[in-house]
Amino acid sequence: MQPKLTIIVPVYNTEKYLKKCLDSLVNQTLRDIEILCINDGSKDNSHIILNEYADKDPRIKIFNKANGGLSSARNMGIDNAKGQFVTFLDSDDYVENNAYELALSRFANDGVDLVHFSTNLVMEDSDCERYNEDYFQHKFCGIVKLTSYVTQFLDVCAWNKIYKLSIIKSYHIRFPVGKLYEDNPFFWSYALVSDFAYFMPEKLHNYLSRKNSIMNLTLKLSKSKVNELNHELDRLLCFEELLTFIFKWNLFYKVALTLEKHFERVFWDEIAHSSHKNIGKVLEKTTNIINKFSFTSLFPRNRFFKALSRKKYYKIKYIEYITKKQSLFGLYHSSSYTTLCLLGIKIRKKKSKNKIEEVSSKEINDELNNLYSELSKLHQMVVSSFSKQKKETFLSNKNKLTFFNQMNLNEFKYYFENLSIAVNLTDNFDKSNAVFS
Structure with missing residues (x-):
């Protein structure tokens, strides 16, 4: 029988936190679930903990793979999911015991394709278990039409949302492998082919802020470290994947009013976080994307796209410094x-x-x-x-x-x-x- 919800849990060297994560899942008030634990080549005792829990609860299924990163682990979970709905949970986080029962009830509203709930911030090694400040507290409440205007105000994190598995598989929505910012193209792609979202003010997810977590490493990577890992163009590469999805499914009409500014934000974010020696690569990649997707034809009045398309970078404010210096x-x-x-x-x-x-x-x-x-x-x-x-x-x-x-x-x-x-x-x-x- 098809389970109501599939919960995908990528696991990599989180033995210290894994039991609390799994306890929060096996004790859910919603019983009709499957828990797919993707062991992404852990080198600690995570696999022992997984086997212990799987022996006690048949709803837990373990998939072992060579280390390939968060995206590849999530994608393996999607490929093996059988639930009507799907969600993601990092193995160092945990959820409230009634989280998924409460969230799934919101799908009873007609046209709702996505449920978005709020998050608590939990600091590791802190006297205060939970902080009261709003952390990923969204700006909307109740049923909201998922227009491109609304979507640009939302966080893209995968773990505070529940999705329809049928939509993900019908449009073959996946996380880009080997890149930072992998949540961006996944969430935007899903939102563009969805109708309505239901926003819940309840804080059902608990995000653990720890020194070695994937997110904290991403946020704290210095420019030199990003360069070492060859992730300096990942914002543009993820945006390129989103554009490929948009034009593959003829969705340009949905993003026509916001795509210009979105692209420009991605570009300037990439510029701001790039080392000086790699600015040329950013400009070259941006030019390639603009010409590949004919942005000068789509937005003929946009001087920014026109200058980049023709490699006249000196016409772009602030970029003139870089080209002048060169x-x-x-x-x-x-x-x-x-x-x-x-x-x-x-x-x-x-x-x-x-x-x-x-x-x-x-x-x-x-x-x-x-x-x-x-x-x-x-x-x-x-x-x-x-x-x-x-x-x-x-x-x-x-x-x-x-x-x-x-x-x-x-x-x-x-x-x-x-x-x-x-x-x-x-x-x-x-x-x-x-x-x-």
């Missing part, structure tokens, strides 16, 4: 020429096969000092043309992407005084063939 200082080699970019001036020198002559650092420094002087004058002209209020804002701007904050005049001077280093690194220069452009 064009101000750079050393590029081709088969015939070596090009030195200094303050936007390209000094191109033809490579000589017979002799190598070094560039005079004094000549370059003299030229750059002249440019520095002109830049100082230009800077003063710009500032003096501002109103008093705008001038104060300009001079106190702390935005990381502001050009004069990151590459101020002192930094220019620093580069000028150390250009001899760059010159010494430049080989195969033929002074007689220098071309200024």
Whole structure:
């Protein structure tokens, strides 16, 4: 007989918390459930605990797999689920004993395809077991139409919602494997093919905040760590998967009013969390997505998409800092020429096969000092043309992407005084063939 609800529990090295999680499930007032525990290659004693509980309760089914991450574990659960409805629970969290009975009762309302309940925040090693502040407290209550406008105000977490398994399987909705932010395309895809959601104010889920949890690691990853793990483009990659879903199922009409701003938010989030050396990859990937899905045709008046599509990044506010910095200082080699970019001036020198002559650092420094002087004058002209209020804002701007904050005049001077280093690194220069452009 088909169970009413499938509960998918990915398990990875959570022996310390697993019993409390499983106790909250086997003691549910809703008895007609199946509990799919996906052991994602745990190296601790989690598998022993799972077997103990499975021996006592036939509703618990264990699936063992090599470690593949949260998404692959959840997807295995979806593939093996048999319930009418499905939900997810991390193995270090737990739910109230009446959580699923109470939540499932809301599906009795016509057209409800999703039930969303609230969450308690539980701090590990704290004297206070639960914090009273609203944690993932949604902005809606009762039955709400799932428009793209409403959806953009919702959290995308998988574990505080109950879904219809038939919708997930009909549209083959899955979590992207090997990426951070995997909840985004899953939730948005489901919401776009659903009708109504029921929002419950009751806090039925308890989220344990611990140092080594998947979510905390995700939220606290430094830029360098994200780079090491090759996750720097994951926001864009997950958004690309969502776009693929949208156009596969002809759902553009549902998101036409919000997709522009959504894309721009994803882009700027990616920019803000990327290291400087990888900004070029972000721009290149964004350009690829825009052209792949014909965004300039869908939104012909959007100058942002147009500039990215044509790789005219200097036309985008704040991005000009990045492209300016790259064009101000750079050393590029081709088969015939070596090009030195200094303050936007390209000094191109033809490579000589017979002799190598070094560039005079004094000549370059003299030229750059002249440019520095002109830049100082230009800077003063710009500032003096501002109103008093705008001038104060300009001079106190702390935005990381502001050009004069990151590459101020002192930094220019620093580069000028150390250009001899760059010159010494430049080989195969033929002074007689220098071309200024």
